Amino acid sequence: MSSEAARTLTPVPAGLSRGRMLDQDGDLRTEEMLLNMGPQHPATHGVLRVVVRTDGEMVIDCEPHVGYLHRCFEKHCESVSILQSVLYTDRLDYLTAMGNNWGFSMAIEKLFPDLVIPERAQYIRIICQELNRIASHLLAIGTYGMDIGAITPFLYCFREREKILSIFEAICGQRLNYNYIRPGGVAYDVDDRMVQTIKDFCAYFRPKALEYDDLLSKNDIFIRRTAKVGVLRPETAIQYGCTGPVLRGSGLARDLRRDMPYGIYDRFDFDVVVGQGEAGALGDCYDRYIVRIREMEQSLRIVEQAAAKIPGGEYRSPKIKGKIRPPKGEAYTRIENSRGELGFYVVSDGKDIAYRVKCRAPSFHNISVIPEISRGSMVADLIAIIGSMDIVLGEVDR
Amino acid sequence: MEFFTFVGWLLDNPDAGFLPKFIGVAAAWAVGITVFVSVAALFFVWLERKVSAHIQCRLGPMEVGPHGVLQTLADGLKLLAKEDIIPEGADRFLFALAPILAFAGTFVSFAVLPFGPDLVIADLDLGIFFLAAVGSLEAIGVIAAGWASNNKWSLFGSVRAATQVVSYEIPMGIAFVTVAVVAGTLSLNGMVESQNGMFWNWLVFRNPFMPIVFISYYIASLAECKRAPFDLPEAESELVSGFHTEYSGMRFGIFFIAEYAAMYVVSALAVVMFLGGWYTGIAPVDAWVAKSALLANLVGAIVLITKSFALVFLQMWLRWTLPRIRLDQMMYLCLKVMVPIGMVCLIGAALWQGIAGVPADLMGDSQRPAFPVVGSISGLVCFLVATVGGWIWVRGAIRGTKSYQLANYKS
Numbered sequence: 092m093s094s095e096a097a098r099t100l101t102p103v104p105a106g107l108s109r110g111r112m113l114d115q116d117g118d119l120r121t122e123e124m125l126l127n128m129g130p131q132h133p134a135t136h137g138v139l140r141v142v143v144r145t146d147g148e149m150v151i152d153c154e155p156h157v158g159y160l161h162r163c164f165e166k167h168c169e170s171v172s173i174l175q176s177v178l179y180t181d182r183l184d185y186l187t188a189m190g191n192n193w194g195f196s197m198a199i200e201k202l203f204p205d206l207v208i209p210e211r212a213q214y215i216r217i218i219c220q221e222l223n224r225i226a227s228h229l230l231a232i233g234t235y236g237m238d239i240g241a242i243t244p245f246l247y248c249f250r251e252r253e254k255i256l257s258i259f260e261a262i263c264g265q266r267l268n269y270n271y272i273r274p275g276g277v278a279y280d281v282d283d284r285m286v287q288t289i290k291d292f293c294a295y296f297r298p299k300a301l302e303y304d305d306l307l308s309k310n311d312i313f314i315r316r317t318a319k320v321g322v323l324r325p326e327t328a329i330q331y332g333c334t335g336p337v338l339r340g341s342g343l344a345r346d347l348r349r350d351m352p353y354g355i356y357d358r359f360d361f362d363v364v365v366g367q368g369e370a371g372a373l374g375d376c377y378d379r380y381i382v383r384i385r386e387m388e389q390s391l392r393i394v395e396q397a398a399a400k401i402p403g404g405e406y407r408s409p410k411i412k413g414k415i416r417p418p419k420g421e422a423y424t425r426i427e428n429s430r431g432e433l434g435f436y437v438v439s440d441g442k443d444i445a446y447r448v449k450c451r452a453p454s455f456h457n458i459s460v461i462p463e464i465s466r467g468s469m470v471a472d473l474i475a476i477i478g479s480m481d482i483v484l485g486e487v488d489r
Numbered sequence: 490m491e492f493f494t495f496v497g498w499l500l501d502n503p504d505a506g507f508l509p510k511f512i513g514v515a516a517a518w519a520v521g522i523t524v525f526v527s528v529a530a531l532f533f534v535w536l537e538r539k540v541s542a543h544i545q546c547r548l549g550p551m552e553v554g555p556h557g558v559l560q561t562l563a564d565g566l567k568l569l570a571k572e573d574i575i576p577e578g579a580d581r582f583l584f585a586l587a588p589i590l591a592f593a594g595t596f597v598s599f600a601v602l603p604f605g606p607d608l609v610i611a612d613l614d615l616g617i618f619f620l621a622a623v624g625s626l627e628a629i630g631v632i633a634a635g636w637a638s639n640n641k642w643s644l645f646g647s648v649r650a651a652t653q654v655v656s657y658e659i660p661m662g663i664a665f666v667t668v669a670v671v672a673g674t675l676s677l678n679g680m681v682e683s684q685n686g687m688f689w690n691w692l693v694f695r696n697p698f699m700p701i702v703f704i705s706y707y708i709a710s711l712a713e714c715k716r717a718p719f720d721l722p723e724a725e726s727e728l729v730s731g732f733h734t735e736y737s738g739m740r741f742g743i744f745f746i747a748e749y750a751a752m753y754v755v756s757a758l759a760v761v762m763f764l765g766g767w768y769t770g771i772a773p774v775d776a777w778v779a780k781s782a783l784l785a786n787l788v789g790a791i792v793l794i795t796k797s798f799a800l801v802f803l804q805m806w807l808r809w810t811l812p813r814i815r816l817d818q819m820m821y822l823c824l825k826v827m828v829p830i831g832m833v834c835l836i837g838a839a840l841w842q843g844i845a846g847v848p849a850d851l852m853g854d855s856q857r858p859a860f861p862v863v864g865s866i867s868g869l870v871c872f873l874v875a876t877v878g879g880w881i882w883v884r885g886a887i888r889g890t891k892s893y894q895l896a897n898y899k900s
Contacts, residue, residue: 126641134726147648148816238726240717240813246545312718312812470645471815474727 123151130159134238134474137484148469153462160488168448173199173274173415176445181268183452184486186230189223190428192272197353197424198435199274202417209405212276213355218289218397219271221390226255227429228383231481235380236307238478239316244306251299254292261285274415276407286398293395308384317380318371321464321476325374332456335431336386337480340366340379347427359396361389376479414443430454430481452486518610522599530749533801534561540805571738576639583637588743591630595750597623602757603678605767605789607782616677617665620758624713627751628654631722635732646731649816650722656823657712663831664706668762670839671695681766688770693763694868696841698834700875703763705827710755712823714748717808724813756800760793767793
């Protein structure tokens with residue numbers, strides 16, 4: 092029974108009992124059930140609520156409801172100083188807080204006409220952002236395995252993520268909400284010992300990819316659960332404004348780090364990983380998953396290159412001191428965060444408090460495509476699809 | 490002879506009437522089995538936590554008792570002390586009955602499950618048939634639990650459980666029939682006795698088809714216990730907790746114990762049917778042990794339980810390694826893969842028995858393996874090919890795939 096047929100019902104001919112319906116293929120239909128998945132559900136990655144209309148195990152339709160984690164981020168930014176606003180950006184995509192800091196700081200920096208960010212700060216930013224991307228993808232992969240039913244990869248991923256968090260803790264004293272990258276540079280300097288630790292981590296992490304391959308990537312059950320499930324066609328992805336691994340999983344090579352290099356990304360050698368439909372269909376859950384696995388490798392390459400040639404010097408611009416008062420104007424910047432394009436639009440009226448801040452969150456756009464690609468799948472597939480989107484509700488609801 | 494003197498006395502005492510005899514024997518066994526089931530379940534829960542912890546680079550419970558052995562006891566006490574909640578709108582009667590049904594189904598299985606040559610409550614002539622029948626009772630409890638909870642997730646879990654039962658029961662039944670054909674008996678004790686001698690006399694090595702039947706049975710038994718990768722009825726990432734979402738306190742605990750007891754039952758059954766039951770697999774040792782009934786029972790019980798525990802460990806190992814398969818894939822695997830393979834094996838094993846020229850006295854001598862040497866050698870080879878070859882093939886298939894090479898290319 093196709094999903095199209097499932098949605099259009101025709102009444103049964105007289106003679107069959109009341110309440111029984113036939114679909115267009117003439118199959119006897121059972122009653123539909125309305126399921127509330129979330130906001131408290133183990134597989135919705137936070138407080139996502141998905142209202143699912145099911146026919147047995149088949150998902151006829153589903154609708155994500157968001158807003159359970161709304162914290163008025165944009166309004167907050169209009170009432171506290173810019174330096175304090177950086178702190179709030181941490182709470183957006185709390186798994187890639189470095190990227191959020193950077194995106195917001197970049198918008199502020201753009202307001203200053205000729206502000207030059209010191210070289211050392213640029214390198215530190217890139218190292219932190221890419222390490223954070225690895226940490227975020229590790230969590231995405233681990234929880235995805237858990238959604239599929241494999242619990243062990245989750246703890247393997249956390250073992251590695253723990254090392255990254257320890258590095259961050261040593262750098263900026265925080266493990267999750269760093270508040271480290273600030274307008275003009277970074278908050279604290281990184282010493283040589285820390286750089287060595289980062290290099291050690293790179294050497295340690297590279298062979299670990301094999302473990303995820305054995306447990307997930309090449310696991311027959313895992314491939315069967317994710318291949319040809321939740322196929323997101325490239326044109327659909329573009330229509331819904333999907334970005335990040337979700338878009339690249341559909342075979343579209345769009346990565347702001349390469350296409351619109353910000354910071355000093357143009358100096359590094361890395362590949363943009365795209366899905367190839369190797370498990371079944373282009374843009375299925377497996378592609379989105381494997382893109383994250385391979386992106387970790389690419390991030391590692393960037394970290395290695397950056398750590399090898401990190402220069403000395405200032406770690407923050409001496410121009411920005413004390414209260415940050417950007418000149419009048421507006422700026423929009425976007426960065427490639429681990430979940431996609433994170434954009435910040437800032438309007439300044441010359442005070443130390445932003446006049447208006449707007450955040451374009453990648454997860455919000457990625458989440459909106461879930462109903463489109465999950466119709467006609469099974470309930471277990473819906474979990475796999477939601478997991479493969481790797482949403483962070485802190486960013487969706489802001 | 491009976492192992493328990495009390496039971497023996499009751500049975501040998503001509504003065505005792507039928508009822509006291511019956512009640513006495515039943516009570517003695519009931520207490521014995523209850524203690525065994527509870528202790529085994531407690532141990533398994535602890536073992537599961539330890540196995541999962543060590544697979545996941547953790548320590549697991551370490552606080553209560555040495556290496557946390559008493560942790561399950563503490564958890565059990567906690568469950569006992571918890572409030573017993575029956576949700577509003579639930580079918581109160583079925584809600585209360587469901588865990589009992591689930592537990593009873595597993596518990597009754599122990600009636601025919603031998604622990605040693607004489608350590609069996611009832612050596613039924615249709616023992617394996619009885620096990621298959623009462624084993625399904627647990628599924629009824631699970632289905633009732635999901636229905637009675639008045640929770641959509643629970644209902645999903647119970648419908649999945651029902652789907653699973655009709656899927657795995659068929660390959661499992663075929664495996665039972667194959668074993669019965671080869672062993673020449675339906676009695677579990679009879680099956681074990683037909684495997685006396687060296688370990689290549691075990692039914693799993695009896696002919697080239699038996700290793701496949703063993704693997705098929707083991708997969709089906711995973712589904713029966715609702716263990717990963719077949720933990721669909723309680724898939725915690727999909728259905729919250731599946732059929733026992735609404736259960737709390739000791740009612741949940743009973744489901745829990747039933748699940749772990751079922752793990753032992755299916756593993757012990759695999760040992761009895763395929764892996765030589767209480768025999769060590771070394772003929773002189775078995776012959777020496779058999780001289781004393783007490784020793785035979787003692788050693789037999791230890792051997793059988795050890796083998797069963799090894800299979801339970803394997804179940805845990807699989808659970809913490811494999812992802813969960815989807816409902817349609819489970820049905821595909823059970824009905825479209827394992828049933829045809831099981832049928833082929835059944836016919837093959839039956840032909841093997843038949844061509845060997847089963848003696849005229851069919852019932853008496855059919856326990857003797859047909860083509861004993863050829864059968865055992867080919868069975869061993871087939872087992873090795875199936876396990877080692879399968880492993881090599883899987884690894885090779887993994888290394889050869891494009892995605893593997895892509896995932897592991899060095900920059």
